[in-house]
Amino acid sequence: MTLIRLSGVTKRFPPSTKGGDPVVAVDDVDLDIAAGTVCGIVGYSGAGKSTVLRLVNALETPTSGRVEIDGRDITGLRERELRALRGDIGMIFQQFNLFDSRTVAGNVAYPLEVAGRSRTEVKERVSELLDFVGLAGKARNYPEQLSGGQRQRVGIARALATNPRILLADEATSALDPDTTQEVLALLKRVNTELGVTILVITHEMEVVRAIADRVVVMEHGRIIESGEVFEVLSSPQQPATRRFVASIIDEVPSGEKLAALTRRHPGRIVTFTIREGDATQADVFAALSSHGARFELIHGGINDIRGRVFGHLTLAVTGDDDAVERAITAASQHAPLIEEDVRG
Ligand SMILES: Nc1ncnc2c1ncn2[C@@H]1O[C@H](COP(=O)(O)OP(=O)(O)OP(=O)(O)O)[C@@H](O)[C@H]1O
Incomplete structure (x- = not known):
């Protein structure tokens, strides 16, 4: 079943200089993401990945085309419906975006407090989430007392607080060293397999795709230039840009x-x-x-x-x-x- 669908989506931004051309950040993109899968969007800086993510959580509206979540067009939703939609979509970031003034537990509690949950409910859910991400012993610590990997685990716990069906990961491991990256990726895989959450990761690291994605989409200049099942694309890349990404993790035929x-x-x-x-x-x-x-x-x-x-x-x-x-x-x-x-x- 398709959970996220983009059909003919284009997003143009006004020109950055007076009299210049508009910026086409996303150019006629069709994308289907099945429920319960992990989809990786790969591309160089400026390819349009973040804009796709922002279209999915309705932070941007398409210039043309449709964005559907669970069969429902999300453009033009009212404020209340938008809040419900965002409660169903968790997000994690490269720089973690934690509240420095709140403890680990306080960070994870935040979306539950905003949603008006009772204190007992918040307490129970926070402890359940910290157990899940392996940070039960850090509840009272502050973000600055944690390593990068631990901070991202707090970010993941917070993103999952309201039981979203979708998790959007924006370069979630790009600030981490290789070992920590693998730990965080393993946790994201558990989020997918154990909790059934559909994950959309955007990254410029093919390793992230190799480790956790079921399908991969390669973007260049706002367009999808190649997509498919991860093994198929990595073992037989067709486009030059895809080949360059694949070559970063798989030795090419020497020439x-x-x-x-x-x-x-x-x-x-x-x-x-x-x-x-x-x-x-x-x-x-x-x-x-x-x-x-x-x-x-x-x-x-x-x-x-x-x-x-x-x-x-x-x-x-x-x-x-x-x-x-x-x-x-x-x-x-x-x-x-x-x-x-x-x-x-
Ligand atoms: N709000 C905006 N106003 C004007 N131009 C924008 C805006 N957001 C993005 N763009 C432009 O759209 C294009 C795609 O940007 P986007 O951030 O989606 O790419 P990206 O693949 O995520 O790159 P990065 O990895 O650097 O974030 C870029 O040329 C960018 O400058």
């Missing part, structure tokens, strides 16, 4: 300078095989190479786990007499596609 350097450094024939779940395993390729008496060394690439599925490029230097090398490579290529090779002159 140009990189291939020349590998060729200089390693004797033998340099070949690259693609390992894609469902086809061959690394072991199949290695066994095929060895069975023909060639020797080989892994010189670039490796295997990645994308949402529990295997994908990667293995670049090998294969040595031995010419015949053995030829037979070994032919045998291995029966298992996995041979995508590039460089024969030394």
Whole structure:
């Protein structure tokens, strides 16, 4: 079931200089996000990601097109309906946006107080949420006494306070170090799987998508240039911008300078095989190479786990007499596609 739907959505902002052109932040975007899934929107700065997020929680209204939540057009909602909508959408931010003057418990309590819940209810819910995010022992601390990862966990607890069905994450891990990023991503995954919350993350880090998203949408200049199931997009990116994002987490097939350097450094024939779940395993390729008496060394690439599925490029230097090398490579290529090779002159 579709929970969030953008149909033909365009958002234009007035020109930044007098007489200039309007800024088209979002350009004819169609997007369907199914309930209970995690969708990642990736793009460089200025691609239009934040504007999409702000359209989803009705902080912006589209210039044209429709934004629907659960089948309902959210443009032109009245104040009361807007409040109800926002209660159904939690949000977390890169800079956490906590109240420094409130304790951890006070931060998490805030949306419940605004919603007019009783003191007992607030107390119970806050303690339940702090347990969930693993911060039960920090209730009385202030944000400045916490690490970045802990602050974001408070942000997540606060965003979940009113039991929203949707969580919007705006570069939620961009200010964190890699280990803390993984912790926060693991927590977001639990929010999705254990609480059933639909999550829309916007990020410029493909790692975030690899770790938690089911589907990915790549934006450039306000448009969606590529989208699909995470494994499909990461293992077979079509657009140059998507390839650049994917290359930040998955070693590409070496070419140009990189291939020349590998060729200089390693004797033998340099070949690259693609390992894609469902086809061959690394072991199949290695066994095929060895069975023909060639020797080989892994010189670039490796295997990645994308949402529990295997994908990667293995670049090998294969040595031995010419015949053995030829037979070994032919045998291995029966298992996995041979995508590039460089024969030394
Ligand atoms: N309120 C606004 N007024 C004018 N222009 C805006 C406004 N909000 C966004 N823009 C412009 O719209 C374009 C898309 O911005 P947006 O913030 O959505 O991109 P983004 O992909 O989220 O980038 P970033 O990661 O830097 O936030 C940019 O050119 C931006 O300058």
